[in-house]
Amino acid sequence: MKQAGAVLSVKNITKRFGGLVAVSNMSFDVAEHEMVGIIGPNGSGKTTMINMISGVFAPTDGRISLRGRLISDAAPQIIAREGVGRTFQLVRLLPGLSVLENVMAGAVYGHKRRWGREAEDFAHSVLERVGMDAMSHAPVSSLTYIDQKRVELARTLAGEPKVLLLDEWLAGLNPTELETGIELIHNLRNEGRTIVMVEHVMDAIRSLCDRCVVMSSGAKIADGTTDDVLSDQDVIRAYLGDDDA
Amino acid sequence: MNPATVQELIWAGVLVALAAFWPMMSNGYWLGIGVDVMMYTALATSWMLFSGPTHYISLASAAFFGVGGFVVGSGMSDYDASFWSMLALSAVIGGVLAALIGLATLRLSGVYFVIFTLGLAEMIRNLVSWVQNNFLGSRGLYVLTEFTDAHLYWMLLLTAGCVYLLGWIISRSRLGFALRIIGGDETVARHVGINTAMAKVILFTTTGVFGAIVGAIIAPRWSYIEPNQVFSPQLSFFVVIMALLGGSGRLWGPVVGVIPFLLIWNWVDSNFPNQSILVLGVAFLVIVYFLPHGFVGRIEQLRARARGR
Secondary structure: OOOOOEEEEEEEEEEEEOOEEEEEEEEEEEEOOOEEEEEOOOOOOHHHHHHHHHOOOOOOEEEEEEOOEEOOOOOHHHHHHHOEEEOOOOOOOOOOOEHHHHHHHHHHOOOOOOOOHHHHHHHHHHHHHOOOHHHOOOEHHHOOHHHHHHHHHHHHHHOOOOEEEEEOOOOOOOHHHHHHHHHHHHHHHHOOOOEEEEOOOHHHHHHHOOEEEEEEOOEEEEEEEHHHHHOOHHHHHHHHOHHHO | OOOOOHHHHHHHHHHHHHHOOHHHHOOHHHHHHHHHHHHHHHHHHHHHHHHHHHOOOOOOHHHHHHHHHHHHHHHHHHOOOOHHHHHHHHHHHHHHHHHHHHHHOOOOOHHHHHHHHHHHHHHHHHHHHHHHHHOOOOOOEEOOOOOOHHHHHHHHHHHHHHHHHHHHHHHOOHHHHHHHHHHHOHHHHHHOOOOHHHHHHHHHHHHHHHHHHHHHHHHHHHOEEOHHHHOOHHHHHHHHHHHHHHOOOOOOHHHHHHHHHHHHHHHHHHHOHHHHHHHHHHHHHHHHHOOOOHHHHHHHHHHHHHHHO
16 A cells, blocks of 8 residues: 655554544555545544644554654644645634745744745745735735635745645635635646645545545545546445435 | 844943933932832833733743842842852742743643733742741841942843843844744644744743842842742732833833833822822723733834824
8 A cells, every 4th residue: 555655654543532533544645746635524534634644633543654754743843844834724824924924934944944034035935926925015914815825825835845734725715716726726736746635625626636535434435546536436425425326 | 023123222222321321310219210110121021022922921020030039138148148149040040930830831821821820929929938937037038238229220221231132132033933923823833843832931931030130139129038028929910011001012112111100100109109009900901991002002003104194
């Protein structure tokens, strides 16, 4: 199962909260330059999975490694410095800081530690890439939702992560914003980034993901190319119930 | 708290140089006020180093201040130590104490942190009283030195200057930026790679060191030291009110809060001694309703409006 060149490797991960098993015996690998979607019905443990990879909490059981180095028992700041960057399901910006400073925050403490002029220039270049450089001195409270999401993405990119985790990055966008959003992620994909995305927007998954891991009630029920997985009987049953399968 | 500019540092240097002449122009009552102003400026500015950017309101100032005063008192009275060696020792003890409190409170935030620091300061006060009464003899501690108010004033001015300089350096450093990020969202701070625990403990420790130094310097002014006096919780509240009245957005904020507050406090205290505590309450109301960002916030608001015109 483990392929050569896996950047991120999740092995037999289980997470219990008291008696509740949120994630049960999950395993999957993410290869370099691959874009993997984690999909599944609400409450199936997708965000819990992302939270364990980024270190919000430690798994009860199992191992997560980044390029062969064990990260599943490390604190979030260590994992961030190792090269895992993430966005949040509900966008999290730093309210007292300007757009530029928000992005600099990502550049200063990551695994490449920039500071001063260098960090500023780099933040500008990342903002330009997400199409937000014109707003770099605006307060974040003045931004629209998609712009906030773009700034958050820019902050994560500024840390130059080896693996980028997007937790429902496209959720809550209106149709035109969604188009912009998908195009932006498409560009990241073309840059050859390694991305794991939790997503509900099926159009986005079809057009963006090379591979999908499907979760239902905390367990993996399918893993394969996006087309194969989306036509899988078990997957359809998990989403729509027995009658439609 | 925004990063401080070079221009601000130059202004601060000019102000410190001018303030050094105060003892030559005043004596008695006004020199006494000058000592108070310098004492609270040093305390409130060092409080701001930690609490300004992180928004963690600490009520432990009295603990550090008291440790400073008590170490000087105990050392000079019971062990015939020199003032200077006790000053150095109190800085070390204040720093260690702050680091321990910092480590103990890492998981607390908001009102829990506030209450915990207040409770801890009270606990330390009682602990010191108990040790003093049971093991060190209750004869009281005498701090007899040759220092005049002018000497104390200059020492406090120097301390306040050092606090400002340190704060200025930190605010322009990665550490200062990290603290602003922590103040904004601690979860984000961790996920961009900041060791939040380390950053908070370092800053809280500097607050403790300077609190103890100020307490040690002011000890000779009292001559006779008693734990309940140097560990007074009122001091912790004073420091917070003055810092917030000035505004936590800028490093020079506390100064503009300390001076008007102390002038009003002293006037009320000498004319209506029974109503003095009322000033504290009114000051709180004024901050909450009229000056949520302190004088600094109001000044910057007016400046922005003037520029807009």
